[in-house]
Amino acid sequence: MVFEMDELIDILSEIKPDVDFETCDTLIDDEMLDSFDIVTIVGELNDAFDIEITPADIVPENFNSAESMWEMIQRLQD
Numbered sequence: 001m002v003f004e005m006d007e008l009i010d011i012l013s014e015i016k017p018d019v020d021f022e023t024c025d026t027l028i029d030d031e032m033l034d035s036f037d038i039v040t041i042v043g044e045l046n047d048a049f050d051i052e053i054t055p056a057d058i059v060p061e062n063f064n065s066a067e068s069m070w071e072m073i074q075r076l077q078d
Contacts, residue, residue, distance in 0.1 A: 003049055005070050007048065008070050008073065009022060009066055011041075011044050011045065011048055012041065015037060015041060016032070016033065016037060019033075021065075021066040024066075025065035025068075026064060027064050028060040028063050029060065041069075045069070045073060050077075052076065053072070057072060057076070
C-alpha cells in the first residue's frame, strides 16, 4: 500500500488543529506538542501506516516536524 504525506498531515491536524504541520519544524522544541499528544500521535501512526514506533523512536528529532515524522514512517515501513 502506498501512503502519502497528506495522510500524515490529516492525522496530525485532527489531533492538533491549531498547529500548522505543513511548515512548522519546531513542534517539540517550541512545546507545540506535549507528551499526551505524542502518545496519541504514535498510536494513530502505528494504526494508519501499519508500523510499530518503539520507545527508541520517540525522540525529538523524529517528532519536530511532519517531515521528520514522515521520514521515520518510511524508515519503519522498510
